Amino acid sequence: xxxxxSQKLQVHNSLSGKKEVFTPLNEGHVGMYVCGPTVYSxxxxxxxxxxxxxxxxxxxxxxxxxxVRYVRNITxxxxxxxxxxxEDKISKKARLEQLEPxxxxxxxxxxxxxxxxxxxxxxxxxxxxxxxxxxxxxxIIKDILEKGYAYEMNGSVYFDVSKFNKKYTYGKLSGRKLxxxxxxxxxxxxxxxxxxxxxxxxxxxxxxxxxxxxxxxWGDGFPGWHLECTAMSTKYLGETFDIHGGGMDLKFxxxxxxxxxxxxxxxxxxxxYWLHTNMLTLNGKKMAKSTGNNILPNEIFSGQNDILxxxxxxxxxxxxxxxAHYSSILDLSDDALAASEKGYLxxxxxxxxxxxxxxxxxxxxxxxxxxxxxxxxxxxxxxxxVLIAQLFxxxxxxxxxxxxxxxxxxxxxxxxxxxMSVFVYEILGLENNQDMGQDRDTLSGLVDLLIEIRNSARxxxxxxxxxxxxxDLANLGVQLKDGKEGTSFSIK
Numbered sequence: 001x002x003x004x005x006s007q008k009l010q011v012h013n014s015l016s017g018k019k020e021v022f023t024p025l026n027e028g029h030v031g032m033y034v035c036g037p038t039v040y041s042x043x044x045x046x047x048x049x050x051x052x053x054x055x056x057x058x059x060x061x062x063x064x065x066x067x068v069r070y071v072r073n074i075t076x077x078x079x080x081x082x083x084x085x086x087e088d089k090i091s092k093k094a095r096l097e098q099l100e101p102x103x104x105x106x107x108x109x110x111x112x113x114x115x116x117x118x119x120x121x122x123x124x125x126x127x128x129x130x131x132x133x134x135x136x137x138x139x140i141i142k143d144i145l146e147k148g149y150a151y152e153m154n155g156s157v158y159f160d161v162s163k164f165n166k167k168y169t170y171g172k173l174s175g176r177k178l179x180x181x182x183x184x185x186x187x188x189x190x191x192x193x194x195x196x197x198x199x200x201x202x203x204x205x206x207x208x209x210x211x212x213x214x215x216x217x218w219g220d221g222f223p224g225w226h227l228e229c230t231a232m233s234t235k236y237l238g239e240t241f242d243i244h245g246g247g248m249d250l251k252f253x254x255x256x257x258x259x260x261x262x263x264x265x266x267x268x269x270x271x272x273y274w275l276h277t278n279m280l281t282l283n284g285k286k287m288a289k290s291t292g293n294n295i296l297p298n299e300i301f302s303g304q305n306d307i308l309x310x311x312x313x314x315x316x317x318x319x320x321x322x323x324a325h326y327s328s329i330l331d332l333s334d335d336a337l338a339a340s341e342k343g344y345l346x347x348x349x350x351x352x353x354x355x356x357x358x359x360x361x362x363x364x365x366x367x368x369x370x371x372x373x374x375x376x377x378x379x380x381x382x383x384x385x386v387l388i389a390q391l392f393x394x395x396x397x398x399x400x401x402x403x404x405x406x407x408x409x410x411x412x413x414x415x416x417x418x419x420m421s422v423f424v425y426e427i428l429g430l431e432n433n434q435d436m437g438q439d440r441d442t443l444s445g446l447v448d449l450l451i452e453i454r455n456s457a458r459x460x461x462x463x464x465x466x467x468x469x470x471x472d473l474a475n476l477g478v479q480l481k482d483g484k485e486g487t488s489f490s491i492k
Contacts, residue, residue, distance in 0.1 A: 002065030031241035053326035155205030174252035226257035360407035
């Protein structure tokens with residue numbers, strides 16, 4: 001018997017605004033689509049949090065025994081900065097760097113996969129690209145045009161939101177009313193082409209300078225960003241599927257447009273459960289390259305940044321993210337990461353000691369009840385912080401057993417080891433890098449010792465020795481940083 005028959009999973013559905021019992025369309029099977037990255041730059045840490053949340057959800061669904069088809073796309077064309085823009089993000093980057101667009105796509109797709117591999121993500125079942133599904137997108141546009149919910153204008157095709165809203169409800173996911181949206185809409189560059197300010201592009205005419213372009217019944221152009229996800233999700237998961245996920249910032253207009261396109265084409269809503277992750281902030285403020293309040297994953301792993309005091313391993317960062325519910329705002333800071341790293345190392349130390357637990361004839365720790373509390377946490381909309389609290393209750397109990405203040409039978413010990421491994425490694429996706437943490441502490445002590453020797457040399461005006469220590473450490477990948485408060489270091 002599969003676990004999902006005994007574990008009643010509830011998820012918070014953004015469409016209804018409440019928790020609902022999760023019942024897949026087809027028993028034992030789950031179709032899940034998550035909006036992937038637009039590959040025109042290094043993957044954003046906030047995006048990593050979203051993908052990590054759905055990696056955890058994917059892991060838990062698989063653990064429950066569901067056969068999951070997880071589709072996460074790559075947007076490699078058509079993502080406009082704004083509806084009024086005439087150039088998508090990838091073409092713009094290619095033009096600025098004098099590269100072929102597919103060079104940009106390849107570079108940042110590789111970066112995306114490398115970062116996710118470091119975070120110990122499971123690969124999705126299917127990773128389709130927008131450029132690989134141009135034909136499917138054109139067919140959907142033709143269908144929407146035929147049904148009267150779109151119109152052509154100067155080689156572009158726009159979705160007719162007002163006409164759609166007469167039969168369906170545009171704005172039901174985000175809770176917006178079309179009348180209010182029309183009132184508050186600002187003027188856009190391409191506004192003269194649209195019948196309504198809220199209409200969005202299904203197909204954009206390519207201007208002569210636009211590099212990425214495909215032939216269509218309406219002339220050379222490229223697909224609208226929203227259309228790509230409708231085409232790819234329904235192709236691989238069907239016209240109705242179970243879960244659609246993404247960041248909260250995509251709820252409007254992207255996901256709202258996806259619903260509208262599918263309803264206009266298929267006559268019904270495409271998704272049964274919408275799940276949205278919340279923002280990741282940095283030192284209490286929104287992450288933004290323009291303000292400098294931004295950090296990339298590799299900069300955290302290497303320590304080469306001006307925000308954190310040291311490097312943190314991918315598993316420590318993953319543990320930090322799992323300590324917050326996916327739907328809550330999470331603030332990243334040096335203090336928060338340092339505290340999480342301590343918790344992570346404490347958990348890994350306990351995992352390493354489980355095999356050495358002394359056994360007796362009886363068990364003082366009710367493992368069956370504890371295990372169900374762990375499932376209860378995960379069944380409550382994937383509540384990882386509550387799960388982690390339960391894991392540390394098990395750590396507390398094992399410490400009592402180690403100190404001979406409690407006992408555990410051999411049978412229950414084996415059950416505890418197996419259960420802890422499932423929740424820590426299989427579901428949370430953590431890796432046991434405790435030894436790496438200890439090595440890093442040893443390295444930190446050695447570098448601090450060399451910094452003391454270097455400071456003494458500088459105080460004695462022995463600059464040759466001082467410079468040699470700095471340069472030799474740099475050759476070994478250790479960068480010294482001299483500041484007002486002393487010398488710190490980072491590892492390349």
